[in-house]
Amino acid sequence: MKSIVVIGAGMGGLAAALRLRHQGFQVTVLEKQARPGGRSGIIEEAGFRVDPGPTILVMKSAFDETYQSLGLDINRRLDFVQLDPNYRVYFHDGTFIDLFSDIHRLASEVEKIEPGASFGLQRFMASGERKYALGMDFVDRNYDHITDLMNPVAGLRLAQTRSYERLYNQVGRFFKTDKLQKAFSFHSMFLGLSPFDALAMYSLITYADLALGMWYPKGGIYSIIEDMLDIAADLGVEVRTNAPVRQIAIENGRVTGVYLESGEFVPADLVVSNADLPYTYRCLVDPAHRKHYPNTRLDKMQYSCSGYLLYLGVDKTYSHMRHQALYFSEDYRANLDAIFKTKTLPEAPSFHLNLPTVTDSSLAPKGHSLIYILAPMPNLTAPINWQQAAPIVREQLLTEIEKIVDPNIRRHIVWERQYTPEDFQNDINAVHGTAFGSLAQGFFQSAYFRPHNKARDIEGLYFVGQGTYPGIGMPMVLLSAKLVTERIVKEWHSNIPKV
Ligand SMILES: Cc1cc2nc3c(=O)[nH]c(=O)nc-3n(C[C@H](O)[C@H](O)[C@H](O)COP(=O)(O)OP(=O)(O)OC[C@H]3O[C@@H](n4cnc5c(N)ncnc54)[C@H](O)[C@@H]3O)c2cc1C
Structure with missing residues (x-):
């Protein structure tokens, strides 16, 4: 049976692992962090259950299809x-x-x-x-x-x-x-x-x-990750956490496995990387093996923006609020130019506001609410000192939240966490601390022009997730899992019985 190592347990990595296992491959997922999920992770503290990244899904058909490909019905397992x-x-x-x-x-x-x-x-x-x-x-x-x-x-x-x-x-x-x-x-x-x-x-x-x-799935987006982990256990996919990969081992132009930071060697016939694609090439593949992706090419790629996130647990409920909202500051162009062009801290940030407890009270203690605020920010190519910037942005956001949600909001905060571009980089190896995905989805980084899900120079190395096609967002990374599985099955399948 051919063995596959998947680097990273983001939604795309997990979906690929399940599909490949279902096709009969032996699959091990190696995740750097203590919990799987990547950008679709979870914070569980003080009775609050927070989706720190994605909050809502579109193109639900991509989720339905992922489960159908495994012979399962997502709507029987989760409540949307x-x-x-x-x-x-x-x-x-x-x-x-x-x-x-x-x-x-x-x-x-x-x-x-x-x-x-x-x-x-x-x-x-x-x-x-x-x-x-x-x-x-x-x-x-x-x-x-x-x-x-x-x-x-x-x-x-x-x-x-x-x-x-x-x-x-x-x-x-x-x-x-x-x-x-x-x-x-x-x-x-x-x-x-x-x-x-x-x-x-x-x-x-x-x-x-x-x-x-x-x-919105009841229990939050992470309930999808949890369900995928249950399916992984049922199918016999091994998911190892606290297992950061240091290097992809390559001999005579083909992969032979991966080395972990601990020094352990995990042998594999094929490797599928769900870690950010430019990070994978730059940090996990020796330059001698990637003539099509030298550092000069990786440097020239267009990287997407990052974000500052503030999560608040408050001892109050807000019946006048919607589950999802957006706030636009007056000078939209100045806000966007700061993020994408001048790469400076926006003077008046626009933001995404999410109160999932409006739909799902199970995410907070009784009588409490969860407030999630996401303000798009320049990525770490900007010379911003986040130790100094974070309190400034927090203050700007709270001032607007006082107008929109509650003039006395500060008095009701009982729990609080924040997430900065540096956290994206440190936690999940997000290149330049990019938030939604590493490579911006401009014309020359889309479809055929986006890095392909198969390495050109290295036999047996594949990619899944937002760094390859089709691109950024949960439905897209689920599609990328479908596409890379189709490719691997076509290239490597030799009458393996399905699981
Ligand atoms: C704040 C925010 C809001 C978002 N909102 C939405 C939304 O509402 N709807 C939507 O559809 N999408 C949303 N997105 C985008 C979506 O979350 C991502 O595009 C998608 O989850 C990316 O999944 P992925 O499979 O590419 O892997 P990622 O989530 O990027 O996971 C990659 C994994 O690889 C691991 N890894 C990295 N390096 C190593 C290593 N060396 N060894 C082992 N493991 C490693 C990381 O720890 C991580 O777990 C949002 C993203 C963010 C950040």
Whole structure:
């Protein structure tokens, strides 16, 4: 039986391990941290259960398909709730709108901000539907040759939707007010791109959120990781924590296993790395074995942004709040330019606000709430001293939370934790402390142009997760697990009985 080592127990690493085991391979997962999950990790303290990273899922079909491929039904194992509205969007002047999935309710909301905007909304959604179809043509497939990009139908959709334009500019054709332009363009931030630079194609994410819905699993996102670990135990996948890999062993151009920091050698026929791809090449593969990925190439890649996160446990509940919200500071461009261009601390940060206890009281002690605040920040290529910056950002965020949630919020905080770009780097080896994923999803780092899930120079080395295609976000890393499994099965399967 062929043996596979998966480096990293992020969602993509775990999904690949389960799929490969199901296909008959012997699989061992080696995770650096004390608990699996990676960016989809967990903090459990003082009676609070916090998802420190992802809080919500879109494209639920990717989760359904992952389980179906294992002969399981995720909906029988976990309890999903659809959010509606998806988000409440707060503006600097205290006004807000709810982004409902229900298109009629959404139309009334946009009319409140901009009379006549419901017509723009209809056109925006129709264009989003075509962009979504266009995106899906490129997402669910392995790439070997540049000719794999050739697709006449996709070419037509590209031209019809002008997906090659800048996102923010194009949103301005559908909505006139600055407020709606913000509300319908921010999604590219989750791919590590400023809406001022991202391709208009990425409004497909806004479309997917609104048309396909946003889902929350009871118990939080980590309940998915916990369930995957149960399945791993049932299938016989070995998951070792506190097992950081120091080097991928390569002999005569092919992998032979991995060395742990402890000095232990774990032999393997194949290695699948779920650790950040640029980190894997730079730190785990000797330069002599990676002529296609020298440090000079890794240096030139476009890295995505990071984030500052504040988690608060408070001894109060807030019935006026929605589960998910966004706050936009007045000068959106200045905020985004600070993150992506000047790489300085934003003067007035915009942020994502999450109160999961609105939907799920099990995450906090009775009568308490959990408040999660995520402010996108420059990554660690910026000369920011986070020891000094963290208290400044915390203060800015609390000042806004006083306006949005509770003027007396500080009096009710009973538990608090924060997470900075340095933590992303130290905890999970995130390159430059990037948050959502390491490589920004610009055109030249997408589809065929994103690093492939198979190393060109080293036989038996593969990749899974956000660093390879299709890219960033939980549904995408689940798809990457599907794609790398298909590739490995095609290349290495020799009548192995399925588990
Ligand atoms: C704050 C935040 C909010 C987000 N919100 C959402 C959201 O709402 N919805 C959504 O879909 N996505 C969201 N994302 C993105 C999503 O979480 C990630 O894209 C996805 O989880 C990445 O998964 P991955 O499989 O690529 O692995 P990662 O989670 O990156 O895990 C990689 C693993 O490799 C391990 N590792 C690294 N080096 C080594 C080594 N040398 N040896 C052993 N192990 C190693 C790490 O410890 C880690 O466990 C969010 C991310 C963040 C940070």
